[in-house]
Amino acid sequence: MPAGTPALLMPELPEVETVVRGLRRHLPGRRIVELRLGKTDFMDDPAAIGERVPGSLIRAVRRHGKFLVLDLEAGAADGSGARAELLVIHLGMTGQLTVVAADTEVKPHTHVFFMLDDRRELRFCDPRRFGRMLVATPADGQKILGPLGADPLEVSEADFRRLITSRRARIKALLLDQTVFRGMGNIYTDESLWRAKIHPARLGANLKPPEIRKLHRAMRAILEQAIKLGGSSISDYVGADGEPGEFQIRHRAYDREGKKCFRCRARIRRMIVAGRSSYFCPKCQRAPRGL
DNA sequence: CGTTGAACCTGTTTGC
DNA sequence: TGCAAACAGGTTCAAC
Numbered sequence: 001m002p003a004g005t006p007a008l009l010m011p012e013l014p015e016v017e018t019v020v021r022g023l024r025r026h027l028p029g030r031r032i033v034e035l036r037l038g039k040t041d042f043m044d045d046p047a048a049i050g051e052r053v054p055g056s057l058i059r060a061v062r063r064h065g066k067f068l069v070l071d072l073e074a075g076a077a078d079g080s081g082a083r084a085e086l087l088v089i090h091l092g093m094t095g096q097l098t099v100v101a102a103d104t105e106v107k108p109h110t111h112v113f114f115m116l117d118d119r120r121e122l123r124f125c126d127p128r129r130f131g132r133m134l135v136a137t138p139a140d141g142q143k144i145l146g147p148l149g150a151d152p153l154e155v156s157e158a159d160f161r162r163l164i165t166s167r168r169a170r171i172k173a174l175l176l177d178q179t180v181f182r183g184m185g186n187i188y189t190d191e192s193l194w195r196a197k198i199h200p201a202r203l204g205a206n207l208k209p210p211e212i213r214k215l216h217r218a219m220r221a222i223l224e225q226a227i228k229l230g231g232s233s234i235s236d237y238v239g240a241d242g243e244p245g246e247f248q249i250r251h252r253a254y255d256r257e258g259k260k261c262f263r264c265r266a267r268i269r270r271m272i273v274a275g276r277s278s279y280f281c282p283k284c285q286r287a288p289r290g291l
Numbered sequence: 292c293g294t295t296g297a298a299c300c301t302g303t304t305t306g307c
Numbered sequence: 308t309g310c311a312a313a314c315a316g317g318t319t320c321a322a323c
Contacts, residue, residue: 010316041299066317093317094301109301128300130317169293178318185316254316275295277315298320305313 011066011091012185013152014223018231019097020063023122026099027058027070031077031117038111042092042126044134052085052135053114065148065182066090068097069141086141092130098123148182152219155181160216164204171207172200173274175219184219187254188226190279192219194253199285200273206288253279 011019035054040046056072063069070087089097102121112124112133124133136144150159163180164171174180175189184192193200195218198211207215252262256279257270266283 012316015316090317093315095317126300127302128315128317130299130301132318167292173293176317187316272295276317293323295323296321299318301315303314305311307309307311 010185010187011093011095012188013063013066013183014188014226014231016063016066016068016091016183016231017227019091020061020068023061023068023097023099026120027061027116027122029058031055031057032072032114032122033117034115036113036115039129040111042111042129042131042133044132049087049133049135053087056085063183064145065151065178066185067145067148069145072135084138086136086138088132088134088136088141088144089124090132092126092128092132094128095124095126095131098125147179149178149180150182152181152183153223155216157213157216161209161212164207164212164215167204169204170200170274171198171202171204171215172276172278174204176274176276183223186276186278187251188219188222190254191222191252193285194280195222197284197286199287199291200278200280201271201291202288253281255279 032053032055035050037046037050040049043049052074053072055077056074058070059073060071061068062071068089068091070089072085072087073082074085075082089095091097099116099120099122102115102119104121106123107125109127109129110123110125111129114122114124116122124131134144150163155163164174167174167180169177171193172189175184175192176186178184190200192215196211196215198207198215253268256268259268260266261268261281261284264281264283266281268279269282270277270279272278
């Protein structure tokens, strides 16, 4: 495990999906009766959250890329003056959302307590505070969610090809670009490229149709498997119920520098591509010319 | 357009 | 042993 890797959770698409599914079992139908705030520098507008969230009813929990969205119905409990609000949350690198009994011990770096009407609390904990939180009308929420690209699990092969070949950036950069595909992160990008045998520094526009087809399939298969396994790649993952999981995905490339490729036994290498650590097999994933 | 590097912030591991 | 450096799953912005 690389230095400093927080043994908490890795919020890429499968992890956020896992959190959303966990929250869905507890939150819809609950009312947020009170809010307590710690540090708020990860909020767009802390005052707005303090004013508009308390008293609201949680209608639904959903995911948009790596963003979690709570659909709220704000206004009086009798339904008068009801208005729709979105609570938009990004977990950044170390964010956690858990639903716990109100008397549960508070972990360090817990910055938001959403007190519910069933003596429980939704808590947001984020040591690095790279996360983000805001309340918005559905229209304003579109300013955040609207620019996000295609859902990697839904995108058709034809659209996938078009999105990749119409750009001149490296494939690694394209997969990580949230305005192209929403939800891909560093781990699953490397895993998808390894499975499709494509070097991260290849230009998207230069990929051949069979390669694009393989990548499309690899990406979806890996994301689906990760979701199925509970969306975590390290052992100390904590789900929405606060319970540690035993989810283990065996990385094929990510964080395996110097180890043998599971396909060809060559040594996995690491290089910086698109500003991020990138792990690949130099034999299976042929480097583009000029590298 | 696309790339790079720095910044945001805290914690853990590595290396001297 | 101790301390500093390097690094981390994310995003955003400035500079080239």
